[in-house]
Amino acid sequence: MNVDVKTAPAPADVLLDSPVIASVGVIGAGQMGNGIAHVCAVAGLPVVMLDAKPEALDKAIATISRNLDRQVHKNLISAEDKAAALARITASGDYAAFDDCDIVIEAATEREEVKKAIFLQLVPHLKPSAMVASNTSSISITRLAAVTDRPEKFIGMHFMNPVPVMKLVEIIRGIATDEPTFQAVMALAHRLGKTTAVAEDFPAFIVNRILVPMINEAVYALYEGVGHVNSIDSGMKLGTNHPMGPLELADFIGLDTCLSIMQVLYDGLSDSKYRPCPLLVKYVEAGWLGRKTGRGFYDYSQHPPRPTR
Numbered sequence: 001m002n003v004d005v006k007t008a009p010a011p012a013d014v015l016l017d018s019p020v021i022a023s024v025g026v027i028g029a030g031q032m033g034n035g036i037a038h039v040c041a042v043a044g045l046p047v048v049m050l051d052a053k054p055e056a057l058d059k060a061i062a063t064i065s066r067n068l069d070r071q072v073h074k075n076l077i078s079a080e081d082k083a084a085a086l087a088r089i090t091a092s093g094d095y096a097a098f099d100d101c102d103i104v105i106e107a108a109t110e111r112e113e114v115k116k117a118i119f120l121q122l123v124p125h126l127k128p129s130a131m132v133a134s135n136t137s138s139i140s141i142t143r144l145a146a147v148t149d150r151p152e153k154f155i156g157m158h159f160m161n162p163v164p165v166m167k168l169v170e171i172i173r174g175i176a177t178d179e180p181t182f183q184a185v186m187a188l189a190h191r192l193g194k195t196t197a198v199a200e201d202f203p204a205f206i207v208n209r210i211l212v213p214m215i216n217e218a219v220y221a222l223y224e225g226v227g228h229v230n231s232i233d234s235g236m237k238l239g240t241n242h243p244m245g246p247l248e249l250a251d252f253i254g255l256d257t258c259l260s261i262m263q264v265l266y267d268g269l270s271d272s273k274y275r276p277c278p279l280l281v282k283y284v285e286a287g288w289l290g291r292k293t294g295r296g297f298y299d300y301s302q303h304p305p306r307p308t309r
């Protein structure tokens with residue numbers, strides 16, 4: 001059974017050997033990348049954030065500013081803290097901007113080929129001591145690490161959505177991840193105020209191995225006419241106290257990401273119980289990806305959002 005090593009102090013010699021992370025790079029300025037940059041900047045760390053598209057960076061900075069305002073309004077941080085956090089974030093389209101980062105966290109689209117191409121582009125710009133993490137929801141850390149020049153410094157650092165609010169970070173070691181890297185990333189997660197859960201490097205790790213098949217089952221319930229969007233989501237919100245119904249949560253995560261995770265489970269575990277629901281495939285093929293495209297199981301142009309089935 002995995003013990004959360006947060007409560008099990010590492011041997012002194014390991015802690016002495018572990019590098020201290022004092023600067024962070026983030027690749028991918030989508031809903032997760034902007035959240036990771038947000039929490040690192042609030043924790044006092046300088047952040048370099050990169051995306052394939054400059055407009056995604058502008059949108060990310062605006063989102064971070066809005067989410068910082070949520071924390072100012074709740075007196076969790078001051079207006080000065082917000083300004084200081086924003087000043088710590090550098091948006092760039094050039095990988096050379098990562099040359100002094102102690103760790104670079106990848107949070108790009110949940111497609112293995114996209115992530116591998118990013119790591120191949122990143123590695124030449126890293127200093128020798130730099131670590132690399134992926135925020136992947138499901139993809140093998142061992143396989144991603146293998147395309148880099150530093151599999152011993154590569155690890156899974158899986159934040160939950162929305163990053164400023166959710167307390168958990170799942171930490172996943174690849175087969176080659178060394179102890180100093182593990183300890184340094186555990187220390188970073190705790191510095192960010194997060195609680196860690198350590199998962200083995202198997203498809204979708206812990207959280208999504210359990211959560212996303214539940215979401216897929218909710219889509220099957222919709223697909224087979226067992227219920228409608230409203231009855232399925234109400235059933236789980238009022239019947240089991242989930243803060244969001246499974247279909248609302250799927251829209252929040254992104255239907256493309258949910259489908260990618262189911263595909264990773266189906267391919268990685270070779271069990272038909274993980275086959276993605278055809279209706280989920282159809283929504284993704286239609287470009288109905290949920291909140292991020294304005295339409296998924298709900299139509300977000302309506303207020304309140306209206307079920308689309």
Ligand SMILES: CC(=O)CC(=O)SCCNC(=O)CCNC(=O)[C@H](O)C(C)(C)COP(=O)(O)OP(=O)(O)OC[C@H]1O[C@@H](n2cnc3c(N)ncnc32)[C@H](O)[C@@H]1OP(=O)(O)O
Nearest residue numbers: 067070074137159160161162164165166207208243244253
């Ligand atoms: C897919 C993966 O790989 C792994 C995953 O992430 S799985 C998904 C994990 N996440 C979940 O399960 C989320 C479930 N939903 C929830 O917890 C809640 O609905 C929620 C926190 C998202 C929103 O909470 P809510 O009470 O319904 O809404 P709301 O009152 O607006 O917000 C509650 C708090 O969250 C903050 N918040 C809400 N949405 C936010 C966002 N998108 N970004 C940042 N902060 C947000 C609000 O500021 C508010 O903070 P305060 O209480 O400090 O003011």
Ligand SMILES: NC(=O)C1=CN([C@@H]2O[C@H](COP(=O)(O)OP(=O)(O)OC[C@H]3O[C@@H](n4cnc5c(N)ncnc54)[C@H](OP(=O)(O)O)[C@@H]3O)[C@@H](O)[C@H]2O)C=CC1
Nearest residue numbers: 028029030031032051052053107108109110136137161253
């Ligand atoms: N959504 C969620 O609830 C959670 C997601 N995750 C994981 O986090 C990662 C990101 O997910 P999420 O933020 O939702 O995805 P989004 O689609 O919101 O954001 C992905 C971002 O990555 C950018 N991107 C794509 N390709 C590249 C590239 N080659 N170089 C640089 N940037 C690129 C995209 O730009 P563009 O739009 O221009 O393509 C987009 O801005 C995924 O691995 C996902 O599984 C982890 C926890 C929760």
